Amino acid sequence: MKSGKTRVLIVDDSALVRQTLSEILASDPAIEVMGTASDPFVAAERIAEEMPDVITLDIEMPRMDGLTFLRKIMTQHPIPVVICSSLTEEGAQSRLKALEYGAVDIIVKPRLGSRQFLEESRVTVCQAVRAAAAARIRAPVATREVEPKLTADAVLARRSGALLETTEKVVVIGASTGGTEALRTVLEALPADAPGIVIVQHMPELFTRAFADRLDGLCRISVKEAEPNDTVLRGRALIAPGNHHLLVKRSGARYYVEIRDGPLVSRHRPSVDVLFRSAARYAGPNAVGVLMTGMGDDGASGMLEMKEAGAVTIAQDEATSVVFGMPNEAIKRGAVNVVLPLTAIAASVLARTR
Numbered sequence: 092m093k094s095g096k097t098r099v100l101i102v103d104d105s106a107l108v109r110q111t112l113s114e115i116l117a118s119d120p121a122i123e124v125m126g127t128a129s130d131p132f133v134a135a136e137r138i139a140e141e142m143p144d145v146i147t148l149d150i151e152m153p154r155m156d157g158l159t160f161l162r163k164i165m166t167q168h169p170i171p172v173v174i175c176s177s178l179t180e181e182g183a184q185s186r187l188k189a190l191e192y193g194a195v196d197i198i199v200k201p202r203l204g205s206r207q208f209l210e211e212s213r214v215t216v217c218q219a220v221r222a223a224a225a226a227r228i229r230a231p232v233a234t235r236e237v238e239p240k241l242t243a244d245a246v247l248a249r250r251s252g253a254l255l256e257t258t259e260k261v262v263v264i265g266a267s268t269g270g271t272e273a274l275r276t277v278l279e280a281l282p283a284d285a286p287g288i289v290i291v292q293h294m295p296e297l298f299t300r301a302f303a304d305r306l307d308g309l310c311r312i313s314v315k316e317a318e319p320n321d322t323v324l325r326g327r328a329l330i331a332p333g334n335h336h337l338l339v340k341r342s343g344a345r346y347y348v349e350i351r352d353g354p355l356v357s358r359h360r361p362s363v364d365v366l367f368r369s370a371a372r373y374a375g376p377n378a379v380g381v382l383m384t385g386m387g388d389d390g391a392s393g394m395l396e397m398k399e400a401g402a403v404t405i406a407q408d409e410a411t412s413v414v415f416g417m418p419n420e421a422i423k424r425g426a427v428n429v430v431l432p433l434t435a436i437a438a439s440v441l442a443r444t445r
Contacts, residue, residue: 104149225414266417267386317329391423407436
């Protein structure tokens with residue numbers, strides 16, 4: 092990032108969206124809108140004149156779609172790109188493709204609505220741009236497919252006796268900017284009988300289900316978007332639905348999740364702090380907390396509570412984080428037992444939950 096303000100180029104075919112984004116970003120004293128473009132061809136001309144620090148990019152545009160433009164950018168002039176997209180379930184998969192192609196984050200286009208919605212949009216948009224400006228741009232990771240996860244469970248349900256053991260471990264993971272690919276790295280490395288996992292990844296509503304489905308096709312464990320009262324089971328990861336907080340609760344020997352509305356916590360909904368606090372309260376020393384790449388401090392306070400409750404706490408290191416903000420804040424507060432590179436996290440989790 093250049094010194095001074097973060098210079099942003101807004102690329103969107105809607106004049107209203109360009110105006111709204113410009114006003115939102117201009118409200119942040121650390122951000123400057125260097126220009127807007129109605130399509131990728133206009134954007135390319137603007138980039139040739141002056142290189143922005145960050146680009147906000149729509150997917151569906153005339154003359155050239157955003158995904159094609161993103162791939163060209165990452166091949167020719169890698170720049171931090173934030174996908175700013177409409178909230179549609181049909182388009183969720185193409186938005187997730189953008190993360191594979193090298194986009195830093197996905198946010199939902201702000202729209203006219205209540206004062207609360209516009210204020211939350213301002214927080215989300217400005218936070219995403221600041222995070223993108225601080226991000227390390229990395230080469231896309233090749234995808235791989237795994238064999239279908241069919242087991243005897245397909246015809247005969249697994250016995251639930253293991254849940255009666257009060258020492259059953261629960262893994263809670265929090266991530267933000269850069270977290271989608273980081274989570275993929277960790278979850279792909281886990282065996283089919285890995286401990287139950289509950290995840291908060293900062294991501295808009297509707298995108299989390301597509302994200303969970305994508306991971307489910309890549310991993311040996313099953314991955315799904317969390318639903319109310321889902322049981323935390325071995326071999327399964329539950330991902331917080333966008334725009335809702337996710338908590339771990341306990342009933343007897345059974346761990347389950349609760350989904351709640353509520354205000355932004357640490358500037359986010361879902362919030363890692365909310366998940367980690369619930370793990371500290373209901374799982375205590377039976378929990379393992381992992382805080383990964385992301386901007387800001389969400390999760391740092393909750394991780395300290397987990398450590399004080401006897402949980403094992405792990406932070407991703409600076410060298411492998413796209414943005415070192417969240418792990419670094421937890422480290423500075425004394426909330427972390429061990430700091431590890433991304434590729435070592437899965438093995439450490441397994442070792443600490445045996």
